[in-house]
Amino acid sequence: MSYAKAQSKSAVWDWLTTVDHKKIGIMYLVAGAFFFALGGFEAILMRIQLMFPEASFLPAQTFNELLTMHGTTMIFLAAMPILFGLMNYIVPLQIGARDVAFPFLNSLGFWLFLFGGILLNLSWFFGGAPDAGWTAYVPLSSEYSGTGIDYYVLGLQISGAGTLIGGINFLVTIINMRAPGMSMMRMPLFTWSTFVASTLILFAFPALTIGLLLLMLERIFGATYFAVHAGGNVVIWQHLFWIFGHPEVYILILPAFGIFSEIISTFSKKRLFGYSAMVFATLLIGFLGFMVWAHHMFTVGMGPIANSIFAVATMAIAVPTGIKIFNWLFTMMGGRIQFTTANLFALGFIPSFVMGGVTGVMLATSAANYQFHDTYFVVAHFHYVIIGGVVLGIFGGAFYWWPRMFGYKLDEKLGKIFFWMFLFGFHLTFFVQHFLGLMGMPRRVASYLDGQGLNDMNFISTIGAFLMGVAFIIFVVNIFVSMKNRETSGDPWDGRTLEWTIPSPTPEYNFAQTPLVRDVDAYWHEKYEGDGKMKAAEPLGDIHMPNGSILPVIISIGLFISSFGFIYREHGVIWVAILGLAITFGAMFVRSIKEDHGYHIPVEEIKNDKGGK
Amino acid sequence: MKYLWRLLPLGFILLLAGCGKQNLSALDPQGPVADIQFDLIKLSLYIMIFVIVVVFAIYLFVIIKYRERPGDTHIPKQVHGNKALEVVWTVIPIILLLFLAIPNVMQTFTLADVDVNEEEDDFVRVVVTAHQFWWEFEYPDYDVVAGQDMYIPTNTKIIIELEASDVIHSFWVPALAGKQDNVPGITNDMWLIAPQEGIYQGKCTELCGEGHWLMDFKVIAVDPDTFDTWASSMARTVDEEEEVNVVSAEGREVFEQNCISCHAISGEGGDLGPNLTNFGERSVIAGFLDWDENDENLENFIRYPTEKKPGNLMQPFPNLADDEMDALIDYLKSLKVLE
Amino acid sequence: MAQHGIDPTAPLTGEPTKKTKRKLAKELRTQLISFTFMIFLTTIAFISIASDAIPTGFAIPFILLLACIQVVLQLYVFMHLNERGNGWQNAMIWTGVLIAIPTVASLMLLLGIVKF
Amino acid sequence: MADQHVQTLPPNLEKATLEGKNKYLGFWLFLGGETILFASLFGTYLGLRGSLNGGPGPSDLFHLPLVFIMTMILLTSSLTSVFAIISMKKGNYKGLLTWMTVTVLLGAAFLGFEIYEFVEYVEHDLGFTTSAFGSAFYTLVGTHGAHVAFGIAWITTLIIRYRKSGLTLTNAPKFYVAVLYWHFIDVVWVFIFSVVYLMGIGG
Ligand code: HEA
Ligand code: HEA
Numbered sequence A: 001m002s003y004a005k006a007q008s009k010s011a012v013w014d015w016l017t018t019v020d021h022k023k024i025g026i027m028y029l030v031a032g033a034f035f036f037a038l039g040g041f042e043a044i045l046m047r048i049q050l051m052f053p054e055a056s057f058l059p060a061q062t063f064n065e066l067l068t069m070h071g072t073t074m075i076f077l078a079a080m081p082i083l084f085g086l087m088n089y090i091v092p093l094q095i096g097a098r099d100v101a102f103p104f105l106n107s108l109g110f111w112l113f114l115f116g117g118i119l120l121n122l123s124w125f126f127g128g129a130p131d132a133g134w135t136a137y138v139p140l141s142s143e144y145s146g147t148g149i150d151y152y153v154l155g156l157q158i159s160g161a162g163t164l165i166g167g168i169n170f171l172v173t174i175i176n177m178r179a180p181g182m183s184m185m186r187m188p189l190f191t192w193s194t195f196v197a198s199t200l201i202l203f204a205f206p207a208l209t210i211g212l213l214l215l216m217l218e219r220i221f222g223a224t225y226f227a228v229h230a231g232g233n234v235v236i237w238q239h240l241f242w243i244f245g246h247p248e249v250y251i252l253i254l255p256a257f258g259i260f261s262e263i264i265s266t267f268s269k270k271r272l273f274g275y276s277a278m279v280f281a282t283l284l285i286g287f288l289g290f291m292v293w294a295h296h297m298f299t300v301g302m303g304p305i306a307n308s309i310f311a312v313a314t315m316a317i318a319v320p321t322g323i324k325i326f327n328w329l330f331t332m333m334g335g336r337i338q339f340t341t342a343n344l345f346a347l348g349f350i351p352s353f354v355m356g357g358v359t360g361v362m363l364a365t366s367a368a369n370y371q372f373h374d375t376y377f378v379v380a381h382f383h384y385v386i387i388g389g390v391v392l393g394i395f396g397g398a399f400y401w402w403p404r405m406f407g408y409k410l411d412e413k414l415g416k417i418f419f420w421m422f423l424f425g426f427h428l429t430f431f432v433q434h435f436l437g438l439m440g441m442p443r444r445v446a447s448y449l450d451g452q453g454l455n456d457m458n459f460i461s462t463i464g465a466f467l468m469g470v471a472f473i474i475f476v477v478n479i480f481v482s483m484k485n486r487e488t489s490g491d492p493w494d495g496r497t498l499e500w501t502i503p504s505p506t507p508e509y510n511f512a513q514t515p516l517v518r519d520v521d522a523y524w525h526e527k528y529e530g531d532g533k534m535k536a537a538e539p540l541g542d543i544h545m546p547n548g549s550i551l552p553v554i555i556s557i558g559l560f561i562s563s564f565g566f567i568y569r570e571h572g573v574i575w576v577a578i579l580g581l582a583i584t585f586g587a588m589f590v591r592s593i594k595e596d597h598g599y600h601i602p603v604e605e606i607k608n609d610k611g612g613k
Numbered sequence B: 001m002k003y004l005w006r007l008l009p010l011g012f013i014l015l016l017a018g019c020g021k022q023n024l025s026a027l028d029p030q031g032p033v034a035d036i037q038f039d040l041i042k043l044s045l046y047i048m049i050f051v052i053v054v055v056f057a058i059y060l061f062v063i064i065k066y067r068e069r070p071g072d073t074h075i076p077k078q079v080h081g082n083k084a085l086e087v088v089w090t091v092i093p094i095i096l097l098l099f100l101a102i103p104n105v106m107q108t109f110t111l112a113d114v115d116v117n118e119e120e121d122d123f124v125r126v127v128v129t130a131h132q133f134w135w136e137f138e139y140p141d142y143d144v145v146a147g148q149d150m151y152i153p154t155n156t157k158i159i160i161e162l163e164a165s166d167v168i169h170s171f172w173v174p175a176l177a178g179k180q181d182n183v184p185g186i187t188n189d190m191w192l193i194a195p196q197e198g199i200y201q202g203k204c205t206e207l208c209g210e211g212h213w214l215m216d217f218k219v220i221a222v223d224p225d226t227f228d229t230w231a232s233s234m235a236r237t238v239d240e241e242e243e244v245n246v247v248s249a250e251g252r253e254v255f256e257q258n259c260i261s262c263h264a265i266s267g268e269g270g271d272l273g274p275n276l277t278n279f280g281e282r283s284v285i286a287g288f289l290d291w292d293e294n295d296e297n298l299e300n301f302i303r304y305p306t307e308k309k310p311g312n313l314m315q316p317f318p319n320l321a322d323d324e325m326d327a328l329i330d331y332l333k334s335l336k337v338l339e
Numbered sequence C: 001m002a003q004h005g006i007d008p009t010a011p012l013t014g015e016p017t018k019k020t021k022r023k024l025a026k027e028l029r030t031q032l033i034s035f036t037f038m039i040f041l042t043t044i045a046f047i048s049i050a051s052d053a054i055p056t057g058f059a060i061p062f063i064l065l066l067a068c069i070q071v072v073l074q075l076y077v078f079m080h081l082n083e084r085g086n087g088w089q090n091a092m093i094w095t096g097v098l099i100a101i102p103t104v105a106s107l108m109l110l111l112g113i114v115k116f
Numbered sequence D: 001m002a003d004q005h006v007q008t009l010p011p012n013l014e015k016a017t018l019e020g021k022n023k024y025l026g027f028w029l030f031l032g033g034e035t036i037l038f039a040s041l042f043g044t045y046l047g048l049r050g051s052l053n054g055g056p057g058p059s060d061l062f063h064l065p066l067v068f069i070m071t072m073i074l075l076t077s078s079l080t081s082v083f084a085i086i087s088m089k090k091g092n093y094k095g096l097l098t099w100m101t102v103t104v105l106l107g108a109a110f111l112g113f114e115i116y117e118f119v120e121y122v123e124h125d126l127g128f129t130t131s132a133f134g135s136a137f138y139t140l141v142g143t144h145g146a147h148v149a150f151g152i153a154w155i156t157t158l159i160i161r162y163r164k165s166g167l168t169l170t171n172a173p174k175f176y177v178a179v180l181y182w183h184f185i186d187v188v189w190v191f192i193f194s195v196v197y198l199m200g201i202g203g
């Protein structure tokens, strides 16, 4: 394809076929935000049901479906994709790269995620959503649930494949595509945390893949891994799920930690305190994350030795996490702290997350966990770490990088209203849930009986959820009202890292010339030790770009179609499954035999761009 | 919001005061197992409050002292780090965690210790089988099977063996002991002791299907003599039963026509549903419904079992004639073993 | 970068340098030797199970050890993990192995049947 | 930068371009993930291997001679793929294609034996659904077999697609990576024959 041809696509076709990491990042953000609103809406429905005892707003079955879909949607389709969106957009810019290592696979990863997510949600319209919790414990999910679980299995299998591809892509990008001078120990912390999170994806998702494969074979082909009557064992599923599931929560939190490191350092106008300790702590959390999964299974009957080992290993994670917390505090110490909205999110994060983290350590106390487990205490714990950590991180990152990604700043005033309302609503919702749990309220209950002392706190909790909902709407409004505030400097926050050296809006080739990196916080170094401009590592020249392709969409649609064949196998539509797979493999075949060497953006064009700014 | 943590100890005390009578709360422990767990909860809570206080103190100090003031444009010193500080905040948490980890490991073993000396010790063994969505309590040494209400003698070590007949459930009596799972294909053990007589609320804490939220049960602690009476009456056969109690013959007939294939009474009948031998003494119906004046709850439950308890697997009897229903209810209410 | 080197679609015609050739010859030798060794290991493993002379208590750890040796040979001799510039590859494979060990162990042992 | 006058081959063809380098690294990472994938399957198998549910067990079914032959075939195919890469590095494209073809044929022979073996077991009453052992066994060994089948399809595609192109910097990494995959299949098999078959018979 020539340069001219690459420029002349219609907008829709352009987005469908794009392999540009920035566009893919934006698509991740849009899709993720949609699923976040959906998952949040599901949460609000649940909270309405729980507002009063013995309420009949929702039937129990629907409630079980909502709680399953809320958890699954939030974790797999909202939090992770939104983080992927930020990583996709920002990481190549932070390391001074023109693109990711595998642009085609990057796009494939996105479309797999999207179609997997759509498939999962279609279950609402075809016979009911999955209802066995986001953990889908067997045998409830294998022998006592309807087609909803099939949607769960196949939807997650497809979107999980996309995530795995995305993870490998980030790893190779970060290892191979760094600009000259950008050594590993000069990388911004967000890039580092992306790197570690991607490693976790690489090693955690295969366990989920196998778990889902076994569940699928059990449901579709009558295998008996979990079927007790044939000698199967139901605990196997729990191990496989949590070998994936625990690293998964660190896959969510580590990128958020990275975002906070960037924000706190930028808005304290200080270099990150203890950079190498931060990197080390991130790696250690990542590694320990694989050694603790059974803390979700203390009550399943593994025995006291196993419980003790996993309890102690879990507690150990508090140490590297503490290192990070104190490093952030000391980054701010002696700085000049600016209370921008982005930084407010970081400042709200520290106390909120610590409160959630320490309840994690309480949960890790295996003998006491027998009281906590599967109660609202756990629900409180993980919403504190997830919302107080991941979600605040996402919003902080959104406010911070919005001008980079969309060319305008979000309104600060609305932003601050949003922040305070969201933070207040969040604590209101989940603080009381600690007590609910200890007072005898199990989680995953469709309602609770009157007269057990649980009424007031449940009511308070629901009010908090409403506040969060309203706050989120203010955020959505903010996106639209702020559009007029064009921002063209490219560096609105006096940034420290490479992504702020580029003009706004970001050109599709990112860097006209690959920059030369001379220190941690490369841009800050040039601003305050050099002449304020990045040094170039190469002369201005033609820039090679990859071609777009529609094949990722086709591959994903093939799997999407074939899933229906599997789900409705009993209706004799197995041919649909075969057809879908044929489409997928056909498209993969085309991809593998068609060589594609991209095109070049001529140097004049680049000069024009530069002149125009 | 940052101040909320200060309410934490206060809230605790309030809760302790408020929720005693229910025998539902883990914060109101009634016996050695729950005590051990509550002590650990308190220990961990104190450590966590200490951590939170330290972090919040530094935090507030920093954001107040180093906030940007109007007109301030200085560039702060770009500090790299501080080895000594880093050692401090690595070592102190490790020490704090040891204070928690060591008692925890010890108690984990204490709680797992279900060994008893068969001859010498005073203990009662109960096999708890969880079903969608009800509980079965078998006392192998007494030849007794009971449903929904688990009678235990006070001040006696109760050895509990947990099993499940369909999906995973979890056995939790917050005031007496933390939970253990009922897992199909596996037998789990736990123990507990109830020092005082009383009714303790129990719940299923593992999502087990539509009726999960109503899968409640009661642990009823009575003095050892009463327990022995209870157990021997429960072990009566139908014939013995009729000698003791004058039962409604008509009701018994309705029962035999409709219910006996699933429910057993005094050793006779199926085991697909809860054993009803002491139904007349149940604290509540079906685990959660109150006994009301006109027995409407019971009647409705028999006619439309899924109306109040969705997912319930009991067969509905919507067309049972009114007089038959009355006789049946009379009969069921007469099923007592302690009087 | 790609565009500065050889055209990626043009057939390569040249010969490797002398040095490379020598290296390849040496490589081939090592590979043949380790192949023979692998055949040998496999045969030993089969024999130690097939013959009744060796007690199983010994044979099983023994064959597992042989398997590990074979795998290391495959990775380092056939798949060239020993070459320079493979640091990341090594790190990732061994991290994988490190995580695989508790995975297998827990699935084997911690199933609730026997309590530990 | 290649010297235009003396035609020399770069020593590491597979890593000569950035794409090649990325592909090479990315593939190794993928293999790292595959390690966990197979670890999960091995763990499941080991957890369930005693659950026969009245059906046949390992010692009723497994024949060492057959497994030995299969092992030898796969091991040899690993060697022939090594030859293929050596030919490639020498610039001998024909040699590359030939040895790759031999590798594919050996792989197909292995697969044939495996299918034969499965048919045999089914005839001896070990169905996929017979017991937890049966399910776990077929899933573990079958997933490996599926990898072999995919490898055969992949390499065959490469051979046909590039039968006339000659060696280029685009296809060199593709062949190289396919060979890595092939070795990895052998690595997994080493554990399968040790853990499933030998341990199955030995204890
Ligand atoms: C982003 C997500 C996230 C994060 C970061 C964490 C972090 C932690 N989690 Fe959490 N967790 C979840 C998400 C998360 N968790 C989810 C979703 C579940 C439920 C899944 C389900 O069942 O559906 C769960 C459940 C869960 C359980 C199982 C509960 C049960 O079901 O019974 C346990 C038990 O050990 C646990 C522990 C921990 C610990 C010890 C940490 C630690 O990493 C926390 C470390 C942080 C700190 C401790 C604070 C900062 C440290 C200091 C200031 C230093 C000093 C501190 C001390 C000395 C204590 N978590
Ligand atoms: C990333 C993870 C994540 C996030 C962000 C959330 C967010 C929220 N969650 Fe949670 N939750 C989980 C992960 C998450 N959750 C998981 C894993 C479970 C366990 C599931 C299981 O047991 O299997 C769970 C379970 C769970 C429960 C327990 C259910 C039960 O056990 O019975 C509850 C109950 O209160 C709850 C509430 C909430 C609330 C009120 C929010 C709020 O923060 C949500 C706020 C919502 C919004 C901010 C959006 C509102 C949207 C609108 C109002 C629409 C408007 C639209 C436009 C303007 C376009 N969640």
Ligand SMILES: [Cu+2]
Residues within 6 Å of the ligand: A245, A246, A249, A292, A293, A295, A296
């Ligand atoms: Cu966890």
